[in-house]
Structure formats: C-alpha cells, structure tokens
Amino acid sequence: MNTEHISNSPATRYSDKELEEFRELIIGKIDAARIELDNLVASMGNQYSNGTEDTSAAYSTLEDGAATLEKETMHQMAGRQKKFIEQLEAALVRIEHKTYGVCRVTGKLIPKERMRAVPHTTMSMEAKLRQY
Structure with missing residues (x-):
C-alpha cells in the first residue's frame, strides 16, 4: 500500500478524536441555548401587572x-432558540453517524474553522455562496 498517496489525499471525514471535540463543543452550546430558552419562557410566563391601572387610557393603550410587541418578540426569540437547539441536536446525530462536517452539497469536508464557528452547519462556504 502506498502510504504517501493516502497522506496526500483529502480527508473524507473528521477523525474520531476531532468528532469528540466537536461533540463537546456542541453539548456546551446546547446547554447554553437551553438556559437561554428557559429564561425566555420564564420571562414570557411572568403575568405581572404593567402598572397602568392608575394612568390615563392613552398611556394604558401605549x-x-x-x-x-415585547411578548411577540419573546415568542420569536424562543422559536429561534428551539430551532437552534434542534439543529445542534441533529449535528450530534451526524457525529454519531460519522458524517459530521461533510458538506451536503459538495461532499467535501467543511473546514474546522467553519465548523467551530457554526457547529450545526451542513454546508461549506463554497456551497453556501452558490445559493446566491
């Protein structure tokens, strides 16, 4: 077997050690995202009075x-946070299947820098730029 040829060929997947590093990164991001989601849900659940009962009707309406508007914004933020968590959990599944970091468009290995910055991505920058 020609080992020189193997060492010069492009990697087709991340090593088990690299996948474990990404798994730890993603678990940390999931934990942080769940805390943020819990905080958003808790703040939406606060049914405190807005203190407008002793003010004029115009101020009460405002x-x-x-x-x-604040409640709608919180719902949108919570929805985005849930989607982010789902994407991170899907990335963990890709790690288990050893397909993590492989671009779904080009089939090439996505650079580590991109995977660290956007650990739930499934597309390389090359593929992402093709969309535009």
Whole structure:
C-alpha cells in the first residue's frame, strides 16, 4: 500500500478524536441555548401587572401595545432558540453517524474553522455562496 498517496489525499471525514471535540463543543452550546430558552419562557410566563391601572387610557393603550410587541418578540426569540437547539441536536446525530462536517452539497469536508464557528452547519462556504 502506498502510504504517501493516502497522506496526500483529502480527508473524507473528521477523525474520531476531532468528532469528540466537536461533540463537546456542541453539548456546551446546547446547554447554553437551553438556559437561554428557559429564561425566555420564564420571562414570557411572568403575568405581572404593567402598572397602568392608575394612568390615563392613552398611556394604558401605549403600555398594552408595548407589552404585546415585547411578548411577540419573546415568542420569536424562543422559536429561534428551539430551532437552534434542534439543529445542534441533529449535528450530534451526524457525529454519531460519522458524517459530521461533510458538506451536503459538495461532499467535501467543511473546514474546522467553519465548523467551530457554526457547529450545526451542513454546508461549506463554497456551497453556501452558490445559493446566491
């Protein structure tokens, strides 16, 4: 077997050691994302009075509108956080199947720098730029 040829060929997947490093990174991100989601859900659940009962109707309406907008924003943020967690969990599945870091468009190994920055990505920058 020509070992020189093997060492010069491009990697087709990350090593088990590299996959373990990514797994630890992703688990840390999932833990942080779940804490953030819990905080968002808790803040949405606070049914405290907005204190407008002793103010004029105009201010009460403004306060109610601001509270509604804030609640909608919190729901959107919570939705994005849930989606992020789901994407990170899917990345853990790819690690288990040893397909993590392989671009779903080009089939090439995505650089470590990109995987560290966006650990749930399934596309290389080359593939991402082709979309535009």
